[in-house]
Amino acid sequence: MPAAVVRPVTAVDDPLRAELLACWTDVSNAGGAVGFVPPVTPEDVAPVLDRLLDGVRSGRDVLCVLSEEGRTVGFAVLVGLAGPLRRHWGTVLRVQVHPSRQGEGLGRVLMDGVHEVARSRGWEFLHLTARGGTGVEEFYRRLGYREVGRVPGAIRVAPGDDRDEISLVRPL
Ligand SMILES: CC(C)(COP(=O)(O)OP(=O)(O)OC[C@H]1O[C@@H](n2cnc3c(N)ncnc32)[C@H](O)[C@@H]1OP(=O)(O)O)[C@@H](O)C(=O)NCCC(=O)NCCS
Numbered sequence: 697m698p699a700a701v702v703r704p705v706t707a708v709d710d711p712l713r714a715e716l717l718a719c720w721t722d723v724s725n726a727g728g729a730v731g732f733v734p735p736v737t738p739e740d741v742a743p744v745l746d747r748l749l750d751g752v753r754s755g756r757d758v759l760c761v762l763s764e765e766g767r768t769v770g771f772a773v774l775v776g777l778a779g780p781l782r783r784h785w786g787t788v789l790r791v792q793v794h795p796s797r798q799g800e801g802l803g804r805v806l807m808d809g810v811h812e813v814a815r816s817r818g819w820e821f822l823h824l825t826a827r828g829g830t831g832v833e834e835f836y837r838r839l840g841y842r843e844v845g846r847v848p849g850a851i852r853v854a855p856g857d858d859r860d861e862i863s864l865v866r867p868l
Pocket residue numbers: 723727728729730790791792793794797798799800801802803804805825826827830831832833834835836838
């Protein structure tokens with residue numbers, strides 16, 4: 697398998713934005729828990745992606761792009777906090793690997809890279825949330841995260857199908 701790499705990106709050009717949009721749309725339509733329930737179109741995802749990229753372009757947040765032979769196969773975003781009392785940690789959002797490449801260890805490569813980027817910013821720990829009922833918290837547990845709480849029923853994926861939002865943290 698060709699080596700996959702993670703690079704921190706603070707300037708997102710149009711070709712990269714198109715790759716991110718295609719990835720997020722495909723991940724969502726494959727049932728991934730990244731802010732949507734299927735079916736979605738690129739038009740549904742685009743405004744949410746653009747809000748995410750606003751934070752990256754502002755310099756506060758960092759996009760971590762997972763690529764293989766120059767092709768984007770996944771990404772995540774590190775979000776910093778503005779308040780002066782919370783500059784020592786950050787939140788990870790929208791962790792995803794393209795559905796055609798899941799289950800091959802690339803999620804671990806992506807998160808190892810995310811942790812490296814966060815360490816280079818001087819952060820001491822990371823926080824993220826996972827959608828209950830997906831089993832994805834086990835992925836994070838294997839990477840050193842521990843559950844610190846959950847908001848019962850915070851995520852309504854459909855009428856009558858409310859899921860917990862699980863908070864996890866990991867020291868860096
Ligand atoms: C979650 C996701 C990023 C994991 O990436 P991946 O490339 O499939 O994961 P890996 O192959 O690197 O798996 C790493 C380890 O986690 C485990 N794992 C991965 N996904 C898992 C899941 N959903 N449930 C339980 N364990 C899981 C793997 O078995 C593997 O275990 P090992 O270390 O014992 O071998 C990917 O499946 C994805 O993009 N899912 C859709 C989007 C999503 O739901 N993101 C989570 C947002 S909170």
